[in-house]
Amino acid sequence: MGRKEQEKDLRLRGDEIKIFCPATVANVNCGFDTLGFALEGIGDKMVFRKVSTPGVTITVITGEELPMEAHNNVAGVAGNAMLQGIQADFGVEIEIHKNIRSGSGIGSSAASAAGAVFGINQLLDHPISNLELTRYAMKGEALASGNEHADNVAPCIYGGTTLITGYDPLRVISLPPMETVYVGILHPHIKIATKDARAILPKEVPLKDAITQAQRLAGFVASLYEWDKQLFIESVQDVLVEPHRKQLIPHFDTIKTLSKEHGCMAFGISGSGPSLFAFAFAKANIESYLMASKAYYKQQHLKVDTYSSQISGTGCQVIQ
Amino acid sequence: MGRKEQEKDLRLRGDEIKIFCPATVANVNCGFDTLGFALEGIGDKMVFRKVSTPGVTITVITGEELPMEAHNNVAGVAGNAMLQGIQADFGVEIEIHKNIRSGSGIGSSAASAAGAVFGINQLLDHPISNLELTRYAMKGEALASGNEHADNVAPCIYGGTTLITGYDPLRVISLPPMETVYVGILHPHIKIATKDARAILPKEVPLKDAITQAQRLAGFVASLYEWDKQLFIESVQDVLVEPHRKQLIPHFDTIKTLSKEHGCMAFGISGSGPSLFAFAFAKANIESYLMASKAYYKQQHLKVDTYSSQISGTGCQVIQ
Incomplete structure (x- = not known):
């Protein structure tokens, strides 16, 4: 790496952010593949650093045994889909600190996929919409479950209770809160x-x-x-x-x-x-x-x- | 009929009312057996007179060839179900002036059934709720189509666009208007x-x-x-x-x-x-x-x- 590259990398490393990505409940009985809501206080943490190396590099995973290679990791797949889609001129290092158990049914993979795209979005001068984030996060979900679905990633990104009214085109509605529940x-x-x-x-x-x-x-x-x-x-x-x-x-x-x-x-x-x-x-x-x-x-x-x-x-x- | 009876009947005959009962569109594509709305300006007219003879007596039908016997007529069946249900101490004469063609698919039977119970309700000192009216009107619909359904009678009674969210118990939601449609x-x-x-x-x-x-x-x-x-x-x-x-x-x-x-x-x-x-x-x-x-x-x-x-x-x- 030349001095110029090193300097750029140092500057980028200043942009470190830490996020919380909540667990989510999908289906909610009456909304199979459609409804979901975000939970309070239960979730993973992730750290993002802008780097000059293109693409996602997963540097640390704690709490669960998960693949470190980006193409085998839902956060890596979702993050790379987004970096490619927005034609990013930078890459990201991601630390994943899992608290939601994999395979528990409260959106463990969704938290990683949604967290990846949400985190990258924080590093952009011109952030993209929640709907676009959801589309990229669905790519990560596809790695985990075999099909692109949004009923966990949407509430993880939007918060509250979300309704998917269609996939072609993708439509996410933020429903009014059920505050006393x-x-x-x-x-x-x-x-x-x-x-x-x-x-x-x-x-x-x-x-x-x-x-x-x-x-x-x-x-x-x-x-x-x-x-x-x-x-x-x-x-x-x-x-x-x-x-x-x-x-x-x-x-x-x-x-x-x-x-x-x-x-x-x-x-x-x-x-x-x-x-x-x-x-x-x-x-x-x-x-x-x-x-x-x-x-x-x-x-x-x-x-x-x-x-x-x-x-x-x-x-x-x-x-x- | 004794003089007393005749006098009572004359007094009751003063309570004549005329109503309009709109045509309705049910299903509305996405709401099979569930959604319906009322149309403006298309519908039947009915006349109601309180009489001492118990039950529904259909005195006139214009516009369509329909049975005059109450038990074979949707208005008669719905009206009698209501009179029985509320234990009415009077009967009604009903004139039915059909404008909605029978079998057209825009709620011809529903207009008669809903009209019957709505009309009788106008003659009561203590009117019953739209939900109760809908239940009685469904009895008339059952005569016409073989099953009790509310997707036409509900909008005919409530107006606007209605959503049936369940039949056990019956639940009718009046949806917000789609005014510019x-x-x-x-x-x-x-x-x-x-x-x-x-x-x-x-x-x-x-x-x-x-x-x-x-x-x-x-x-x-x-x-x-x-x-x-x-x-x-x-x-x-x-x-x-x-x-x-x-x-x-x-x-x-x-x-x-x-x-x-x-x-x-x-x-x-x-x-x-x-x-x-x-x-x-x-x-x-x-x-x-x-x-x-x-x-x-x-x-x-x-x-x-x-x-x-x-x-x-x-x-x-x-x-x-």
């Missing part, structure tokens, strides 16, 4: 590959179930605009996917019953599982439900992680 | 029985189409709350039902192409057909499209009725 996440320590969770779904579904599910999703959207609690409760139901996927999750029906007994008003599979989410209008309900379900799983000799959270209005954010 | 209705003079239009639908549909349709409906709902024209246009699409039902409508694809050529931004089957609806943001587009499609059908030796309208904010209303 508390969320419980229960992560039983079993592995479900997203590919297996997809394979268990039937290719065809009864027309009447398709209509019911569409009514639920439309009701959910209207309930947020109107903030109609009763409609919200009636809408966060899944007739389409849960009956199939629940077979993959041990003691699903028991835990669902526990959630009701402890006053939660909605319960379902987060993304493709195995994590389960519950909604309640009071934090106490979430906490007693999480304690009870953790105790139940312990009796069954199954380890779980639990998180009590809320829906975060912000997605990825700079923390330093 | 013009509607063209084209009614080719062919007969399609609602039962046949249902029979042509597959019992199972591809999961991916179910998801797309749910995204369209959710996008439609969000587009009205946000009044996002582009999202509105992208959402008023039908991947679920149109591909099957369009076979029942002669020259469907040609007319759809004509609607696009004349600047309409949405086109589809009204209810179970044969009427077709089109949306445009300017009245001129609707009028030129209707003229062109009427001319085309004339070449094919097929008679049509056309209506240029808007979405009516009011449903049934008292006109005298």
Whole structure:
């Protein structure tokens, strides 16, 4: 490297930023491949440094065993797609500090993909839109799950609750907040590959179930605009996917019953599982439900992680 | 009849009211069995008189050949269901002046059923809610089509655009208005029985189409709350039902192409057909499209009725 290059590199290294990228819950019962929301306080951290070497270089990964080569890493793939797309005249070094367990079903790969593009965007003089970021982040998701989907990366980038209304063209709607809703996440320590969770779904579904599910999703959207609690409760139901996927999750029906007994008003599979989410209008309900379900799983000799959270209005954010 | 009875009957006869009950478009492409809206200026008239004879007595029907016996007439069935439900201590004479052609697909039976319960409600000291009226009106719809559905009767009663988010319990949401939207209705003079239009639908549909349709409906709902024209246009699409039902409508694809050529931004089957609806943001587009499609059908030796309208904010209303 010549002196000029070294100087440029030093100047670039000044632009180091640290971000937080939240865990996300996709599907949310009535919005398979469509709805998602960001969690508060649960997420990964990433560090970005502008460098002259083109492309993404992953320098550090902590918390999980993940590939360091950019083309095998969701952050690397998403980041490189963006750097190429915007014809960047610089590269980035990325540190990835995982806190969201891989394969937990609360958007671990999405946090890395969304974080990568969000972080790079912070280094630009002319940042690109959240919609464009989502498109690049989807490239990273494709590495993880085999198909480009946005139901986790969109809420991770936009924050709050997002609705994908179409992929051709990609359309992301930020829905009004559900501020008084508390969320419980229960992560039983079993592995479900997203590919297996997809394979268990039937290719065809009864027309009447398709209509019911569409009514639920439309009701959910209207309930947020109107903030109609009763409609919200009636809408966060899944007739389409849960009956199939629940077979993959041990003691699903028991835990669902526990959630009701402890006053939660909605319960379902987060993304493709195995994590389960519950909604309640009071934090106490979430906490007693999480304690009870953790105790139940312990009796069954199954380890779980639990998180009590809320829906975060912000997605990825700079923390330093 | 004794003098007392005659006097009571005379007093009751003073309470004569005349109402207008609008034509309605159900399904609206993305909301099969779910969405509907009321049309402006197209509809039936009905006259109601409180009498001492219990139940519904249909005294006059003009415009269509329909059964005069209450139990064979949708207005009679809906009206009697309501009179029984509210334990009315009076009966009603109903005149039905049809303007909406039976079997046209723009809610002819719904107008009669909704009109009957709306009219009776006007005669009550303590009127019941629109939701309760909708439940009774559905009984009339069941006579016409074999199943209780609310996608026409709800907009006929509530006005504007309505969304059914569930039947158990019945839930009707009044969506925000789409005020700048013009509607063209084209009614080719062919007969399609609602039962046949249902029979042509597959019992199972591809999961991916179910998801797309749910995204369209959710996008439609969000587009009205946000009044996002582009999202509105992208959402008023039908991947679920149109591909099957369009076979029942002669020259469907040609007319759809004509609607696009004349600047309409949405086109589809009204209810179970044969009427077709089109949306445009300017009245001129609707009028030129209707003229062109009427001319085309004339070449094919097929008679049509056309209506240029808007979405009516009011449903049934008292006109005298």
